[in-house]
Amino acid sequence: MTVAALINVGLDLLFVAVFGWGVAGAAVATVIAQGFSALYCLMVLRKIPDIRLEKQDFYRQPAMSLRLLKVATPLAIQNVIISIGGLTVQYVVNGFGFLFVAGFTASNKLYGVLEMAAVSYGYAITTYVGQNLGAKKYQRIRKGVHSGTYMALLTSVAISGVMVLFGRNILSLFVSGEPEQIRQVLDIAYKYLFIMAIFLWVLYLLYVYRSAIQGLGNTLIPLASGIAEFVMRVSVALLLPKLIGEDGIFYAEICAWTSAAVLLFISYMIIIRKYKE
Structure with missing residues:
Protein backbone atom coordinates (compact mmCIF):
# COMPACT_ATOMS: atom_id res chain seq x y z
CA MET A 1 0.00 0.00 0.00
CA THR A 2 2.90 2.35 0.73
CA VAL A 3 4.45 1.63 -2.67
CA ALA A 4 1.10 2.17 -4.40
CA ALA A 5 0.47 5.42 -2.52
CA LEU A 6 3.88 6.88 -3.35
CA ILE A 7 3.65 5.92 -7.02
CA ASN A 8 0.08 7.21 -7.21
CA VAL A 9 0.99 10.61 -5.79
CA GLY A 10 4.04 10.93 -8.04
CA LEU A 11 2.16 9.96 -11.20
CA ASP A 12 -0.78 12.21 -10.26
CA LEU A 13 1.58 15.17 -10.16
CA LEU A 14 3.20 14.11 -13.42
CA PHE A 15 0.08 13.26 -15.42
CA VAL A 16 -2.21 16.00 -14.09
CA ALA A 17 0.06 18.93 -13.16
CA VAL A 18 2.73 18.45 -15.84
CA PHE A 19 1.02 16.67 -18.74
CA GLY A 20 -2.41 18.21 -18.09
CA TRP A 21 -4.36 14.97 -18.58
CA GLY A 22 -6.97 15.88 -15.97
CA VAL A 23 -9.27 13.18 -14.60
CA ALA A 24 -8.00 10.63 -17.13
CA GLY A 25 -4.46 11.21 -15.86
CA ALA A 26 -5.53 10.56 -12.28
CA ALA A 27 -7.25 7.35 -13.37
CA VAL A 28 -4.20 6.12 -15.28
CA ALA A 29 -1.98 6.92 -12.30
CA THR A 30 -4.20 4.85 -10.00
CA VAL A 31 -4.19 1.83 -12.34
CA ILE A 32 -0.41 1.91 -12.76
CA ALA A 33 0.15 2.31 -9.00
CA GLN A 34 -2.12 -0.63 -8.17
CA GLY A 35 -0.39 -2.68 -10.86
CA PHE A 36 3.01 -2.11 -9.25
CA SER A 37 1.51 -2.96 -5.86
CA ALA A 38 0.14 -6.25 -7.22
CA LEU A 39 3.50 -7.17 -8.75
CA TYR A 40 5.27 -6.41 -5.48
CA CYS A 41 2.85 -8.66 -3.55
CA LEU A 42 3.37 -11.45 -6.10
CA MET A 43 7.14 -11.17 -5.68
CA VAL A 44 6.77 -11.47 -1.90
CA LEU A 45 4.46 -14.46 -2.19
CA ARG A 46 6.94 -16.28 -4.41
CA LYS A 47 9.51 -16.10 -1.60
CA ILE A 48 7.23 -17.89 0.89
CA PRO A 49 7.78 -21.66 0.44
CA ASP A 50 4.41 -22.79 1.82
CA ILE A 51 2.40 -20.78 -0.69
CA ARG A 52 4.78 -20.54 -3.63
CA LEU A 53 2.82 -20.76 -6.87
CA GLU A 54 3.60 -23.79 -9.02
CA LYS A 55 2.46 -24.81 -12.50
CA GLN A 56 -0.07 -27.30 -11.15
CA ASP A 57 -1.72 -24.56 -9.08
CA PHE A 58 -3.08 -23.10 -12.30
CA TYR A 59 -4.85 -26.29 -13.36
CA ARG A 60 -8.62 -26.01 -13.40
Whole structure:
Protein backbone atom coordinates (compact mmCIF):
# COMPACT_ATOMS: atom_id res chain seq x y z
CA MET A 1 0.00 0.00 0.00
CA THR A 2 2.90 2.35 0.73
CA VAL A 3 4.45 1.63 -2.67
CA ALA A 4 1.10 2.17 -4.40
CA ALA A 5 0.47 5.42 -2.52
CA LEU A 6 3.88 6.88 -3.35
CA ILE A 7 3.65 5.92 -7.02
CA ASN A 8 0.08 7.21 -7.21
CA VAL A 9 0.99 10.61 -5.79
CA GLY A 10 4.04 10.93 -8.04
CA LEU A 11 2.16 9.96 -11.20
CA ASP A 12 -0.78 12.21 -10.26
CA LEU A 13 1.58 15.17 -10.16
CA LEU A 14 3.20 14.11 -13.42
CA PHE A 15 0.08 13.26 -15.42
CA VAL A 16 -2.21 16.00 -14.09
CA ALA A 17 0.06 18.93 -13.16
CA VAL A 18 2.73 18.45 -15.84
CA PHE A 19 1.02 16.67 -18.74
CA GLY A 20 -2.41 18.21 -18.09
CA TRP A 21 -4.36 14.97 -18.58
CA GLY A 22 -6.97 15.88 -15.97
CA VAL A 23 -9.27 13.18 -14.60
CA ALA A 24 -8.00 10.63 -17.13
CA GLY A 25 -4.46 11.21 -15.86
CA ALA A 26 -5.53 10.56 -12.28
CA ALA A 27 -7.25 7.35 -13.37
CA VAL A 28 -4.20 6.12 -15.28
CA ALA A 29 -1.98 6.92 -12.30
CA THR A 30 -4.20 4.85 -10.00
CA VAL A 31 -4.19 1.83 -12.34
CA ILE A 32 -0.41 1.91 -12.76
CA ALA A 33 0.15 2.31 -9.00
CA GLN A 34 -2.12 -0.63 -8.17
CA GLY A 35 -0.39 -2.68 -10.86
CA PHE A 36 3.01 -2.11 -9.25
CA SER A 37 1.51 -2.96 -5.86
CA ALA A 38 0.14 -6.25 -7.22
CA LEU A 39 3.50 -7.17 -8.75
CA TYR A 40 5.27 -6.41 -5.48
CA CYS A 41 2.85 -8.66 -3.55
CA LEU A 42 3.37 -11.45 -6.10
CA MET A 43 7.14 -11.17 -5.68
CA VAL A 44 6.77 -11.47 -1.90
CA LEU A 45 4.46 -14.46 -2.19
CA ARG A 46 6.94 -16.28 -4.41
CA LYS A 47 9.51 -16.10 -1.60
CA ILE A 48 7.23 -17.89 0.89
CA PRO A 49 7.78 -21.66 0.44
CA ASP A 50 4.41 -22.79 1.82
CA ILE A 51 2.40 -20.78 -0.69
CA ARG A 52 4.78 -20.54 -3.63
CA LEU A 53 2.82 -20.76 -6.87
CA GLU A 54 3.60 -23.79 -9.02
CA LYS A 55 2.46 -24.81 -12.50
CA GLN A 56 -0.07 -27.30 -11.15
CA ASP A 57 -1.72 -24.56 -9.08
CA PHE A 58 -3.08 -23.10 -12.30
CA TYR A 59 -4.85 -26.29 -13.36
CA ARG A 60 -8.62 -26.01 -13.40
CA GLN A 61 -10.39 -27.14 -10.23
CA PRO A 62 -14.15 -26.83 -10.92
CA ALA A 63 -15.22 -27.92 -7.44
CA MET A 64 -12.98 -25.39 -5.72
CA SER A 65 -13.99 -22.66 -8.17
CA LEU A 66 -17.68 -23.28 -7.48
CA ARG A 67 -17.05 -23.23 -3.74
CA LEU A 68 -15.24 -19.90 -3.98
CA LEU A 69 -17.99 -18.45 -6.17
CA LYS A 70 -20.60 -19.55 -3.66
CA VAL A 71 -18.80 -17.66 -0.91
CA ALA A 72 -17.76 -14.62 -2.93
CA THR A 73 -20.83 -13.89 -5.05
CA PRO A 74 -23.07 -12.65 -2.19
CA LEU A 75 -20.26 -10.35 -1.04
CA ALA A 76 -19.84 -8.95 -4.55
CA ILE A 77 -23.58 -8.34 -4.85
CA GLN A 78 -23.56 -6.70 -1.42
CA ASN A 79 -20.86 -4.23 -2.47
CA VAL A 80 -22.70 -3.41 -5.70
CA ILE A 81 -25.92 -2.74 -3.81
CA ILE A 82 -24.18 -0.47 -1.30
CA SER A 83 -22.50 1.45 -4.14
CA ILE A 84 -25.82 1.99 -5.92
CA GLY A 85 -27.24 3.35 -2.68
CA GLY A 86 -24.34 5.80 -2.47
CA LEU A 87 -25.01 6.96 -6.03
CA THR A 88 -28.65 7.60 -5.14
CA VAL A 89 -27.60 9.76 -2.19
CA GLN A 90 -25.21 11.71 -4.44
CA TYR A 91 -28.05 12.25 -6.94
CA VAL A 92 -30.18 13.83 -4.24
CA VAL A 93 -27.27 15.94 -2.96
CA ASN A 94 -26.58 17.27 -6.46
CA GLY A 95 -29.98 18.95 -6.40
CA PHE A 96 -29.11 21.13 -3.41
CA GLY A 97 -26.64 23.42 -5.18
CA PHE A 98 -22.90 23.56 -5.63
CA LEU A 99 -22.12 24.85 -2.12
CA PHE A 100 -23.97 21.94 -0.51
CA VAL A 101 -22.29 19.50 -2.90
CA ALA A 102 -18.89 20.96 -1.97
CA GLY A 103 -19.57 20.63 1.76
CA PHE A 104 -20.96 17.11 1.43
CA THR A 105 -17.99 16.06 -0.69
CA ALA A 106 -15.49 17.55 1.75
CA SER A 107 -16.94 15.44 4.58
CA ASN A 108 -16.93 12.34 2.42
CA LYS A 109 -13.19 12.81 1.90
CA LEU A 110 -12.83 12.08 5.62
CA TYR A 111 -15.14 9.07 5.49
CA GLY A 112 -12.22 6.80 4.66
CA VAL A 113 -10.37 8.08 7.73
CA LEU A 114 -13.43 7.52 9.91
CA GLU A 115 -13.83 3.89 8.88
CA MET A 116 -10.15 3.00 8.38
CA ALA A 117 -9.76 1.32 11.78
CA ALA A 118 -13.14 -0.39 11.38
CA VAL A 119 -11.99 -1.99 8.12
CA SER A 120 -8.81 -3.18 9.83
CA TYR A 121 -10.76 -4.70 12.71
CA GLY A 122 -13.02 -6.35 10.17
CA TYR A 123 -10.14 -8.07 8.36
CA ALA A 124 -8.65 -9.22 11.67
CA ILE A 125 -11.94 -10.58 13.01
CA THR A 126 -12.80 -12.45 9.81
CA THR A 127 -9.42 -14.17 9.81
CA TYR A 128 -9.49 -14.87 13.57
CA VAL A 129 -13.00 -16.32 13.51
CA GLY A 130 -12.30 -18.43 10.43
CA GLN A 131 -9.13 -19.92 11.93
CA ASN A 132 -10.80 -20.79 15.22
CA LEU A 133 -13.83 -22.18 13.44
CA GLY A 134 -11.54 -24.58 11.60
CA ALA A 135 -9.84 -25.51 14.87
CA LYS A 136 -13.26 -25.91 16.57
CA LYS A 137 -12.26 -23.40 19.24
CA TYR A 138 -15.72 -21.89 19.53
CA GLN A 139 -15.18 -20.29 22.92
CA ARG A 140 -12.19 -18.42 21.50
CA ILE A 141 -14.48 -17.08 18.77
CA ARG A 142 -16.82 -15.63 21.38
CA LYS A 143 -13.98 -14.09 23.35
CA GLY A 144 -12.36 -12.70 20.22
CA VAL A 145 -15.56 -11.06 19.00
CA HIS A 146 -16.21 -9.61 22.47
CA SER A 147 -12.69 -8.17 22.56
CA GLY A 148 -13.06 -6.85 19.03
CA THR A 149 -16.31 -5.16 20.03
CA TYR A 150 -14.71 -3.36 22.99
CA MET A 151 -11.70 -2.31 20.92
CA ALA A 152 -13.92 -1.06 18.10
CA LEU A 153 -16.10 0.97 20.46
CA LEU A 154 -13.10 2.58 22.17
CA THR A 155 -11.49 3.37 18.82
CA SER A 156 -14.68 4.89 17.44
CA VAL A 157 -15.06 7.10 20.52
CA ALA A 158 -11.46 8.33 20.17
CA ILE A 159 -11.88 9.10 16.46
CA SER A 160 -15.23 10.77 17.10
CA GLY A 161 -13.66 13.00 19.73
CA VAL A 162 -10.94 14.13 17.33
CA MET A 163 -13.46 14.88 14.59
CA VAL A 164 -15.81 16.79 16.88
CA LEU A 165 -12.98 18.90 18.30
CA PHE A 166 -10.83 19.42 15.21
CA GLY A 167 -13.08 18.40 12.33
CA ARG A 168 -13.71 21.92 11.09
CA ASN A 169 -9.99 22.64 10.93
CA ILE A 170 -9.34 19.39 9.07
CA LEU A 171 -12.16 20.07 6.62
CA SER A 172 -10.69 23.49 5.81
CA LEU A 173 -7.80 21.66 4.11
CA PHE A 174 -10.22 20.42 1.43
CA VAL A 175 -12.07 23.70 0.78
CA SER A 176 -11.02 26.76 -1.21
CA GLY A 177 -12.72 29.81 -2.69
CA GLU A 178 -14.12 33.13 -1.54
CA PRO A 179 -14.19 33.63 2.27
CA GLU A 180 -18.00 33.67 2.45
CA GLN A 181 -18.29 30.56 0.29
CA ILE A 182 -15.68 28.78 2.40
CA ARG A 183 -17.65 29.60 5.55
CA GLN A 184 -20.89 28.24 4.09
CA VAL A 185 -19.23 25.10 2.78
CA LEU A 186 -17.51 24.45 6.11
CA ASP A 187 -20.80 24.92 7.97
CA ILE A 188 -22.42 22.26 5.79
CA ALA A 189 -19.43 19.93 5.88
CA TYR A 190 -18.93 20.12 9.64
CA LYS A 191 -22.62 19.51 10.36
CA TYR A 192 -22.47 16.30 8.31
CA LEU A 193 -19.15 15.27 9.85
CA PHE A 194 -20.45 15.95 13.36
CA ILE A 195 -23.49 13.71 12.80
CA MET A 196 -21.33 10.91 11.40
CA ALA A 197 -18.87 11.25 14.29
CA ILE A 198 -21.60 11.00 16.93
CA PHE A 199 -22.91 7.76 15.42
CA LEU A 200 -19.56 6.34 14.35
CA TRP A 201 -19.78 3.58 16.99
CA VAL A 202 -22.69 2.09 15.01
CA LEU A 203 -20.50 1.73 11.91
CA TYR A 204 -17.78 0.05 13.95
CA LEU A 205 -20.22 -2.47 15.43
CA LEU A 206 -21.48 -3.14 11.91
CA TYR A 207 -17.97 -4.09 10.78
CA VAL A 208 -17.33 -6.28 13.82
CA TYR A 209 -20.44 -8.41 13.49
CA ARG A 210 -20.48 -8.55 9.69
CA SER A 211 -16.87 -9.73 9.72
CA ALA A 212 -17.58 -12.29 12.44
CA ILE A 213 -20.47 -13.74 10.45
CA GLN A 214 -18.33 -13.88 7.30
CA GLY A 215 -15.62 -15.65 9.29
CA LEU A 216 -18.22 -18.24 10.27
CA GLY A 217 -18.69 -18.96 6.56
CA ASN A 218 -22.04 -17.22 6.16
CA THR A 219 -22.16 -14.65 3.36
CA LEU A 220 -25.93 -14.52 2.85
CA ILE A 221 -26.64 -12.57 6.03
CA PRO A 222 -24.02 -9.91 5.15
CA LEU A 223 -25.75 -9.71 1.76
CA ALA A 224 -29.08 -9.21 3.54
CA SER A 225 -27.47 -6.46 5.62
CA GLY A 226 -26.28 -4.79 2.41
CA ILE A 227 -29.85 -4.88 1.10
CA ALA A 228 -31.08 -3.39 4.38
CA GLU A 229 -28.48 -0.63 4.04
CA PHE A 230 -29.59 0.06 0.49
CA VAL A 231 -33.29 0.24 1.32
CA MET A 232 -32.77 2.49 4.34
CA ARG A 233 -30.18 4.74 2.67
CA VAL A 234 -32.31 5.32 -0.43
CA SER A 235 -35.57 5.71 1.51
CA VAL A 236 -34.15 8.27 3.91
CA ALA A 237 -32.31 10.13 1.14
CA LEU A 238 -35.47 10.46 -0.95
CA LEU A 239 -38.00 11.13 1.82
CA LEU A 240 -36.38 12.85 4.81
CA PRO A 241 -35.12 15.98 2.95
CA LYS A 242 -38.72 16.60 1.88
CA LEU A 243 -39.81 16.59 5.53
CA ILE A 244 -37.01 18.45 7.34
CA GLY A 245 -35.05 20.07 4.52
CA GLU A 246 -31.56 19.54 3.15
CA ASP A 247 -30.18 18.37 6.51
CA GLY A 248 -32.26 15.22 6.15
CA ILE A 249 -29.73 13.80 3.70
CA PHE A 250 -27.15 13.68 6.48
CA TYR A 251 -29.11 10.94 8.25
CA ALA A 252 -29.27 8.58 5.26
CA GLU A 253 -25.87 7.10 6.11
CA ILE A 254 -26.64 6.83 9.82
CA CYS A 255 -29.95 5.04 9.24
CA ALA A 256 -28.27 2.67 6.78
CA TRP A 257 -25.57 1.80 9.33
CA THR A 258 -28.15 1.25 12.06
CA SER A 259 -30.43 -1.04 10.06
CA ALA A 260 -27.51 -3.23 8.99
CA ALA A 261 -25.89 -3.28 12.44
CA VAL A 262 -29.11 -4.38 14.16
CA LEU A 263 -29.65 -7.19 11.65
CA LEU A 264 -26.04 -8.37 11.93
CA PHE A 265 -25.95 -8.27 15.73
CA ILE A 266 -29.15 -10.31 16.08
CA SER A 267 -27.99 -12.77 13.42
CA TYR A 268 -24.59 -13.25 15.07
CA MET A 269 -26.17 -13.93 18.47
CA ILE A 270 -28.41 -16.58 16.89
CA ILE A 271 -25.66 -18.21 14.82
CA ILE A 272 -23.02 -18.38 17.56
CA ARG A 273 -25.39 -20.32 19.83
CA LYS A 274 -25.15 -23.24 17.42
CA TYR A 275 -21.44 -23.64 18.16
CA LYS A 276 -20.65 -25.34 21.44
CA GLU A 277 -17.30 -26.60 22.70
